[in-house]
Amino acid sequence: MSFIIANHLTRQYDLSDPWIVRMLTSNKRKQLTAVDDVSFSIDKGTTYALVGESGSGKSTIAKMVVGLLAPSAGAITFDGKMINDETISKADRQRLRRRIQMVFQSPYASLNPRWAVGDILKEPIRAFGLFDSRADQDKRVNELLDQVGLSARDANKYPHEFSGGQRQRISIARALSSQPDVIICDEPTSALDVSVQAQVLNLLKTLQKEFSLTYLFISHDLAVVSTMANKIGVLNEGKLVEEAVPSQLFAKPENPYTKMLIDAVPDFGKV
Amino acid sequence: MLAFWHRYKRNRSAVFGLVVIVLVVLMAATADFLYPFDPFRLAGKPLSAPGTNGFLLGSDSLGRDVAAGIVHGAKTSLLIGLIATLVAVFIGILFGALSGYYGGQLDNMLMRITEIFQTIPSFIFAILLVAILKPSIYSVVIAISVVSWPGVARLVRGEFLSLKSREFVQACHTLGMSDLRIMLREILPNCLSPIIVIGSLMVATAILIESGLSFLGLGDPNIMSWGFQIGAGRTMLRSAWWVCTFPGVAILITVLAINLVGEGLNDALNPRLRERN
Numbered sequence: 353m354s355f356i357i358a359n360h361l362t363r364q365y366d367l368s369d370p371w372i373v374r375m376l377t378s379n380k381r382k383q384l385t386a387v388d389d390v391s392f393s394i395d396k397g398t399t400y401a402l403v404g405e406s407g408s409g410k411s412t413i414a415k416m417v418v419g420l421l422a423p424s425a426g427a428i429t430f431d432g433k434m435i436n437d438e439t440i441s442k443a444d445r446q447r448l449r450r451r452i453q454m455v456f457q458s459p460y461a462s463l464n465p466r467w468a469v470g471d472i473l474k475e476p477i478r479a480f481g482l483f484d485s486r487a488d489q490d491k492r493v494n495e496l497l498d499q500v501g502l503s504a505r506d507a508n509k510y511p512h513e514f515s516g517g518q519r520q521r522i523s524i525a526r527a528l529s530s531q532p533d534v535i536i537c538d539e540p541t542s543a544l545d546v547s548v549q550a551q552v553l554n555l556l557k558t559l560q561k562e563f564s565l566t567y568l569f570i571s572h573d574l575a576v577v578s579t580m581a582n583k584i585g586v587l588n589e590g591k592l593v594e595e596a597v598p599s600q601l602f603a604k605p606e607n608p609y610t611k612m613l614i615d616a617v618p619d620f621g622k623v
Numbered sequence: 624m625l626a627f628w629h630r631y632k633r634n635r636s637a638v639f640g641l642v643v644i645v646l647v648v649l650m651a652a653t654a655d656f657l658y659p660f661d662p663f664r665l666a667g668k669p670l671s672a673p674g675t676n677g678f679l680l681g682s683d684s685l686g687r688d689v690a691a692g693i694v695h696g697a698k699t700s701l702l703i704g705l706i707a708t709l710v711a712v713f714i715g716i717l718f719g720a721l722s723g724y725y726g727g728q729l730d731n732m733l734m735r736i737t738e739i740f741q742t743i744p745s746f747i748f749a750i751l752l753v754a755i756l757k758p759s760i761y762s763v764v765i766a767i768s769v770v771s772w773p774g775v776a777r778l779v780r781g782e783f784l785s786l787k788s789r790e791f792v793q794a795c796h797t798l799g800m801s802d803l804r805i806m807l808r809e810i811l812p813n814c815l816s817p818i819i820v821i822g823s824l825m826v827a828t829a830i831l832i833e834s835g836l837s838f839l840g841l842g843d844p845n846i847m848s849w850g851f852q853i854g855a856g857r858t859m860l861r862s863a864w865w866v867c868t869f870p871g872v873a874i875l876i877t878v879l880a881i882n883l884v885g886e887g888l889n890d891a892l893n894p895r896l897r898e899r900n
Contacts, residue, residue, distance in 0.1 A: 418797050449799045462790035466812045479799035523794075530798065 354393035355566050356400075356417065356534065360426035363387040363412050386412045388590035389426070394583075396533075399560070399567040401577040403613065404587030410570045411457075413587075414538045417568060418454045419445075430534070450480045453527035457539040459519035463511040469522055470507030473497070476530040496525040499562075500555060517548035524555065534566045541576060553580060574617050578602065586610045630891040637887020643880035651697040658691035662847040666691070670863045681865035683856055689866060692852045693873050699848040700877065703760065704829040707767035711829075712822050714768065715775025720806055722776070723783025734780070737773045745770035749832055753841045760843040763836055767829045778821055782814035816892035823885035827878045834874050849874050 368374060368381040387409040394400040402410050415421040417428055419435060428435045435448055456462035463472060473493045476482075483489045494504040500521040511519055520540060527535050537556065541549040553576065559565060571577050577584055578598045586594040586607065594607040605611045631637060650657075660666070669686040671678045680690040722733040740748075749766040756762035786792060787810065795805045836842050837850030838857075849870040856866025 415793075420793055420796055446799055449797060452797070454794065454797045456790040456794060458790055462794050464791045464809055464813070475795070475800060476798040479801075479804075526794070526798070 355396040355431060356394040356568070357429040358390060358392050358413070358417070358426070359429065361387055361390045361413065361416060361423050361428065362425040363409070363416060363421065364424045385590055387416070387423075390587070390590070390592045391426075392585050392592065392595065394566055394568060396566055397560070397564045398582040399569050399580050401569040401571060401581035401584045402587055403571055403574060403577050403584060405572055405613075407589075408587040409590040410572075410587055411538055414454065414536045414568065414570050417534075418452055418536050419449060446480070450476075450530045451532050452534045452536065453530060453532040454536040454538060455520070455523050455527050455540045458543050459516050459523055460543070462523055463519060463526075465511055467510070468507065469497075469509055469511065469514075472511075472522065473507070473526055473529050476526065480530050482531065492529070496529055499528065499559065500525045515548075516544050517552060520544060520548075520552050521555065524552075524559070528559065528563070531563075532565070534568065536568045536570070538570045539572065540569075542571070542573065549576065556580070574602075574613060586613065627891055631887050634887040634890050636883045637890070640880040640883025640887065643876060644884060647697055647877050647880070648701065650694055651701050654694045654698050657694050658688065660691070662691040662695040663687060670859070670866075672863075673865050680869045681863065683852070683863070683866045684859060685855075689852065689869055692847050693849065693870055695847040696849040696852060696870065697873070697877075699760075699846050700830045700833060700874075703764055703767065703833045704826040704881075707764045707771070707829040707833075708822055708825045710764065710768035711772040711825060712775050712818065714772040716779050716811070716818065718772070718776040719779025719781075720783055720811070723780040724787055724802070724806055724810070726784075730780075733776075737776050740770070741773045743770075746832060746835060749836060750839065750841060753836055758836075758841050758843060760846055763833055763842060766836070767832050770832070771825055771828060774825070775818065775821060778817055779814065782817060783810055786810045786813055820885055820889045820892060823888055824882060827881035827885070830874065830878055830881070 363386050365384045365386055366381070367384050369377070369379055373379070374381070390409070390413060392400065402413060404410050412421065416423050416436070423436055427437075430448065430452065433444075433448065434440070435452075440448075467475075470490075470493050473496055474489050477489050477492055483492055490507075493507050497504055497506055502518065502521055502525070506514075506518075506522075511522065514522065520543075523540075524535075540556070541552050544552060556567070557580070560567060567580070569577065569580050581598055584596060584598055584601050585592050586601075586609065588607075588609045594601070594605065594610045596606075601610065602614060605614055665686040666688040667676045667678060667682055667686055669682055669684050671682045673679065673681040673689075676682070678688055678690065680688075680693065682688055683692075718733050718737060722730045722737075749770050752766035752769060753762050756765065783806075792805060792809055795809055800809070833842065833848065834850030834853070837848040838854040840851075840854060842848050842851050852870040853867045853874075856863065856870075860867055
């Protein structure tokens with residue numbers, strides 16, 4: 353049973369000049385189609401990876417799934433409910449929000465520099481009303497820090513006191529804090545050192561097993577994707593050009609663009 | 624906090640400005656103690672030169688003590704400067720935050736309103752407002768706030784625009800925080816430094832506008848102020864130079880000091896410019 357279904361997802365950006373300029377120069381409206389009729393589905397507890405180069409629309413899809421952007425056309429269904437339905441109530445939307453979380457690309461930009469780590473982790477607990485008493489909230493924060501391999505003492509520190517890898521762990525803990533079913537990982541390791549990348553990826557895998565999480569994994573790095581994904585979708589200029597399980601994709605890629613991506617991965621065995 | 628003071632201390636002139644401001648504040652605070660009588664009171668022989676007839680800084684054409692006027696006027700200037708700035712910053716944050724955060728039509732509307740205020744020359748607008756509202760300390764504060772908030776609104780809007788697309792603010796949306804909470808707790812604290820800097824400089828401008836209004840006789844007639852003293856003494860500038868000169872020097876020094884402090888705050892609060900020197 354598919355947990356998340358994206359149906360003919362399309363997102364356009366309006367790049368037109370202001371109205372008055374268009375009137376004077378008789379330029380037409382300009383539309384950029386960042387995501388063009390993309391459909392895919394993700395099973396519960398699995399990882400679906402979207403790969404593609406910069407500007408291929410990966411992050412736009414991520415933002416639409418998490419609800420930060422509205423699709424221009426098409427729809428996303430999550431656990432049988434339409435996410436982007438205009439008619440759903442505020443309370444329902446909040447309930448859906450709780451179940452879909454996101455880990456952002458840059459661990460340096462995704463944590464508010466003025467908040468202590470404990471407060472950052474407590475905010476979703478507070479916003480979704482998960483634990484009422486302070487003691488329970490503090491206990492939960494310690495639990496979260498422990499789950500991502502940090503210590504309870506780190507709750508009083510500020511983001512700038514941590515390394516990139518540790519910050520990404522905080523980011524992951526924040527996403528876990530609302531007890532979600534789905535985590536969207538938008539290039540979670542691309543800003544990290546290679547050695548730290550592996551640690552963060554392993555952490556994500558462990559957490560997936562422990563909480564039977566569903567991941568939508570966005571990346572441009574095929575090496576990373578091959579270790580994480582159950583299924584890979586290749587995006588090129590907003591279109592989904594190929595979809596396959598990793599072994600098949602690497603063994604015999606069908607689309608020329610996929611071939612090009614695979615050939616671009618440095619292979620040190622051959623050097 | 625200590626690190627902030629260390630950065631601030633590096634700017635010598637800013638420290639000098641701070642010392643001057645502290646002195647002016649002390650002067651204002653002890654006004655009723657230094658000169659317990661009404662500064663409008665006839666205190667002795669009119670047009671006494673500084674140091675004569677018991678007048679430290681001389682007396683004006685009605686025998687009022689210039690020194691007493693300066694000390695009491697300090698209270699007026701600082702109070703009006705501070706309150707008018709607070710009101711203007713409040714309005715500016717309100718407009719700028721809504722405009723930058725929500726964007727779109729609301730942004731368009733609020734910014735056009737801001738532009739209407741920006742296109743009117745501020746001092747003439749202030750004169751007009753005080754003339755309509757009848758001169759009083761309240762109308763002066765209102766006039767100064769009304770002419771000085773657009774700058775803050777513009778600044779805050781820009782900060783909100785750039786901060787709202789940052790990842791930690793985006794994350795807040797997925798974490799279910801309300802818009803108001805995101806604005807107040809996530810974005811606003813991150814743009815406080817430029818607001819503090821522009822606010823400190825606005826105090827200086829407010830004092831200048833207040834002095835200008837009082838000079839033209841549009842200040843509160845019952846409250847002593849530096850601008851009023853200069854206005855009262857300007858016809859006798861050649862025969863009794865001290866009546867205008869000392870309040871003028873007081874305005875100059877205070878405004879200069881506030882500007883130096885603003886500059887120092889800018890250097891200390893703005894990490895990008897911190898290593899400029």
